[in-house]
Amino acid sequence: MTVLFxxxxxxxxxxxxxxxxTEGLDKVVFYHSTHEKSRTARAxxxxxxxxxxxxxxxxxxSDAFNLFQIAQRIREDIVKARKDATTPIRFNIAxxxxxxxxxxxxxxxxxxxxxxxxxxxxxxxIQLPLFRLNYADHLSAKQKEILAHLVAHRERxxxxxxxxxxxxxxxxxxxxxxxxxxxxxxVEVVADPKDTRAHLIRATPGAELLxx
Amino acid sequence: MSERILISTFGFxxxxxxxxxxxxxxxxxxxxxxxxxxxxxxxxxxxAAVRAAGDxxxxxxxxxxxxxxxxxxxxxxxxxxxxxxxxxxxxxSGGTKVLADAALLAAFQEGVEAWHxxxxxxxxxxxxxxxxxDSLSLGQKAVLSVIxxxxxxxxxxxxxxxxxxxxxSVQAAITRLREQGLVAVTLRxxxxxxxxxPKVKWFVRALT
Numbered sequence: 201m202t203v204l205f206x207x208x209x210x211x212x213x214x215x216x217x218x219x220x221x222t223e224g225l226d227k228v229v230f231y232h233s234t235h236e237k238s239r240t241a242r243a244x245x246x247x248x249x250x251x252x253x254x255x256x257x258x259x260x261x262s263d264a265f266n267l268f269q270i271a272q273r274i275r276e277d278i279v280k281a282r283k284d285a286t287t288p289i290r291f292n293i294a295x296x297x298x299x300x301x302x303x304x305x306x307x308x309x310x311x312x313x314x315x316x317x318x319x320x321x322x323x324x325x326i327q328l329p330l331f332r333l334n335y336a337d338h339l340s341a342k343q344k345e346i347l348a349h350l351v352a353h354r355e356r357x358x359x360x361x362x363x364x365x366x367x368x369x370x371x372x373x374x375x376x377x378x379x380x381x382x383x384x385x386x387v388e389v390v391a392d393p394k395d396t397r398a399h400l401i402r403a404t405p406g407a408e409l410l411x412x
Numbered sequence: 413m414s415e416r417i418l419i420s421t422f423g424f425x426x427x428x429x430x431x432x433x434x435x436x437x438x439x440x441x442x443x444x445x446x447x448x449x450x451x452x453x454x455x456x457x458x459x460a461a462v463r464a465a466g467d468x469x470x471x472x473x474x475x476x477x478x479x480x481x482x483x484x485x486x487x488x489x490x491x492x493x494x495x496x497x498x499x500x501x502x503x504x505s506g507g508t509k510v511l512a513d514a515a516l517l518a519a520f521q522e523g524v525e526a527w528h529x530x531x532x533x534x535x536x537x538x539x540x541x542x543x544x545x546d547s548l549s550l551g552q553k554a555v556l557s558v559i560x561x562x563x564x565x566x567x568x569x570x571x572x573x574x575x576x577x578x579x580x581s582v583q584a585a586i587t588r589l590r591e592q593g594l595v596a597v598t599l600r601x602x603x604x605x606x607x608x609x610p611k612v613k614w615f616v617r618a619l620t
Contacts, residue, residue, distance in 0.1 A: 265530060265531060267528055267530075267534050267536075268534065293513065294509075298505075298509050298512055298530070299528070299530055301509045301512070301513055302504065302509075302512055302513060302516055302528060305513045305516055305517065306516070306536060306537075309516075309517065309520050310537070312592075312593075314593065317479065317509075317510065317513070319477065320477060320508075320510075321477070326479060326611075327609075327611050327612065328479065328513075328517070329611075329612035329614075329615030329616070330517075330593070331544060331547060331592050331593065331594070332591065332592050332593040333547055333592055335520070335539075337547075338539050338542045338546065338547070339539070383540065383541060384539045384540050384541060384542060385525060385535075385538065385539065385540035386537065386539065404535060404537070405534065405535055406534070406535065406536055406537035407537055409537050410537050410539075
């Protein structure tokens with residue numbers, strides 16, 4: 201039994217092929233904008249799911265142009281769907297704004313979810329070549345722990361000494377981890393506005409998606 | 413400091429690229445775009461702006477509705493510039509959704525910085541220097557390199573034993589590849605046959 205996620209724009213045809221092609225479809229969850237045409241498309245998708253007897257949840261996004269907000273929302277729903285059941289997940293990223301589609305693809309890459317899009321003209325469903333693996337596994341357990349700490353303390357970023365103390369590692373070990381995370385582009389070292397000689401360690405925007 | 417290349421997807425709106433040029437440091441610009449986009453006023457405006465700075469625009473022409481064409485165009489541009497020792501950043505704001513998504517996947521595949529400049533600039537959480545291929549062990553890469561057509565596990569083991577891979581390590585590599593969704597294992601006449609899904613074969617090839 202599969203849960204199908206999707207992004208929906210103005211054309212129900214962008215999502216319908218995946219609803220038809222998914223074997224053992226258990227549930228459909230899709231995201232759409234507040235635009236009237238998108239709401240009309242939502243009604244048609246819901247009607248179709250209702251006719252098939254498939255439960256469907258339509259989620260209206262208040263801002264269809266806020267990439268990280270959309271990605272966070274999708275990721276939370278995916279994590280919840282995975283916790284609630286052991287059912288496989290598929291994602292159709294064809295519909296919606298470019299940012300909705302990119303946000304969905306981003307989550308699919310990070311979570312290793314089988315992804316498809318539907319060709320605009322032929323309505324053919326095309327499978328995207330994504331790995332079924334957790335992208336964050338490219339970080340070591342310690343690196344993930346550090347990043348999670350920095351994300352949780354985004355409002356008050358620590359310096360390297362404070363970070364080492366908080367996570368119970370030696371300062372030189374922390375220095376090594378921070379350098380690795382900076383090289384990977386998920387952490388940045390910035391000047392402390394209160395003390396120009398000191399530096400703070402900050403998670404880059406979107407790092408939440410790697411450790412959420 | 414190495415030369416900085418901004419690879420940007422492009423459709424018809426020059427603003428999305430101009431915003432990226434303002435926000436993301438660059439020395440040279442490469443556009444990945446469909447042929448039609450390059451005949452429109454938006455491209456001429458963009459080209460004029462770049463020329464005004466004494467630069468030229470490199471074009472990578474793709475079919476903006478074909479994911480594979482877009483992905484291969486973007487990956488090719490990234491690899492070419494990196495081989496030349498340049499620092500590459502990718503802006504995925506312009507063009508069709510397919511083009512933007514393919515360029516985003518290419519950035520993840522190659523481990524280069526990716527940005528969205530639709531409104532405010534947003535840097536996407538790509539791990540720099542980490543490619544999808546890094547997820548594969550030597551054994552997994554070896555298996556992928558020999559299954560150009562469906563083969564039984566014993567045939568694969570036989571071919572790879574000569575390269576120093578043990579039976580056990582090859583079996584483990586096949587299992588892991590199956591879990592990752594890169595190969596399918598089916599039973600034919602009592603033998604396990606390993607194959608790459610033809611639809612994603614082009615992508616799998618790019619990993620090895």
